Amino acid sequence: MIRLPRKFYTRKTLVVAKELLGKYLVRRVDKKKLVGKLRRKDIFLRGKIVETEAYIGPKDRASHAFGGKITPRNKTEYLIGGHIYIYLCYGMYWQLNITTSRAGKPECVLIRALEPAIADKHEFTTTLTNKNSRKSVSKFVKIRKLASGPGKLCQWLKLNKSFNTEDLCKSKRIWLENRGEKIKKSEIVAAKRIGIEYAGPWEDKPWRFYIRDNSFVSKK
DNA sequence: GTACAGATTGAG
DNA sequence: TCAATCTGTACT
Numbered sequence: 565m566i567r568l569p570r571k572f573y574t575r576k577t578l579v580v581a582k583e584l585l586g587k588y589l590v591r592r593v594d595k596k597k598l599v600g601k602l603r604r605k606d607i608f609l610r611g612k613i614v615e616t617e618a619y620i621g622p623k624d625r626a627s628h629a630f631g632g633k634i635t636p637r638n639k640t641e642y643l644i645g646g647h648i649y650i651y652l653c654y655g656m657y658w659q660l661n662i663t664t665s666r667a668g669k670p671e672c673v674l675i676r677a678l679e680p681a682i683a684d685k686h687e688f689t690t691t692l693t694n695k696n697s698r699k700s701v702s703k704f705v706k707i708r709k710l711a712s713g714p715g716k717l718c719q720w721l722k723l724n725k726s727f728n729t730e731d732l733c734k735s736k737r738i739w740l741e742n743r744g745e746k747i748k749k750s751e752i753v754a755a756k757r758i759g760i761e762y763a764g765p766w767e768d769k770p771w772r773f774y775i776r777d778n779s780f781v782s783k784k
Numbered sequence: 785g786t787a788c789a790g791a792t793t794g795a796g
Numbered sequence: 797t798c799a800a801t802c803t804g805t806a807c808t
Contacts (some may be wrong), residue, residue: 617791626791630806637803655801657792674791715792759791782792786808796797 568740570733573645577664577671580645581618582773584662584673584740586747588612588681589590591721609721611678611711612745615774615781616656617757619661626763629670641670642731648730648738650723653662657715658723662732662740676772678711680720680782692719750772751776758782 568587573580591609619640621629628638628651640649641663649661649672682690689704711717718724723738730781732739754770761767774781 619791628791635804651791652802654790654792655803659791661791676791713792757791762790787806789805790803793800795799 565741565743567733568646568742570581570644570646572740573662573664573732574666575645575664577618577620577673578771580662580664581616581673581771582752583754584613584616584675585773586612586683586745588741588743589675589721590676590739591723592743593722608720610681610741611717612681613677614679614778615675615677615772617674617676617773618771619672619674620771624763624769625766626757626760627670632670638670641672642668643729646731646733648727648732650718650725650728652725653715658715658718658725660718660723675717676708676714677774677779677781678717678720680707680710682707708779712780726737747775 572583589611593609595605595607604721619627622632623632628635634642637647637651640647641661643649643663644665644667645662647663650658653744654658658676662675663672665671669742686760690710691702692705692710709716711720717784721738727738730738753776754769755772755774755775756768757772
């Protein structure tokens, strides 16, 4: 397992968005927090990235950094490639982005779906605890639906605002690995991005990428 | 200060 | 089709 180095992220955003397909997102969770006072080994949640979207500010109307604006929320986008930009969407769902390019250029890649690295993934279900709402609710979710959307994958990996500005090249709780899986060019589908109808001509840019015929991509 | 849209989701 | 409900922006 090789953690992706800084150089991976500082390339052109569209290149990074495509190259992220087939890489593994790894989240180390302190199990003590999951099972109360019992001391257990940390657990590792792994998922293969199967869907991404590129956001290229300041020119991109769909980017939070359109026009070069800086707000408390989006300032993380201006960090050098390899950092996490995470924000709350619709007041409920966290959206995991990875910064790209050099410092000062507000470009990033939204991680839209993961294929959980869980054996027998078509059959098993897992519990998911929703702490976004005031009430904490556990429910069973089929593995196929566990991370098939930008909000859902953050829920599964227990990602929140505390991960904002996290350095994927140094962090001990989240990083990306190259497991040697190569996604052929012919397997990568480029399509319009989702949920940005307000972006005018930028709506039609084919900056959403996903692995062809992969059943873990988000539905729409 | 108010109003409202938004890189979403699951229930009905 | 709709409601959950936080953040940023455009207004009064």
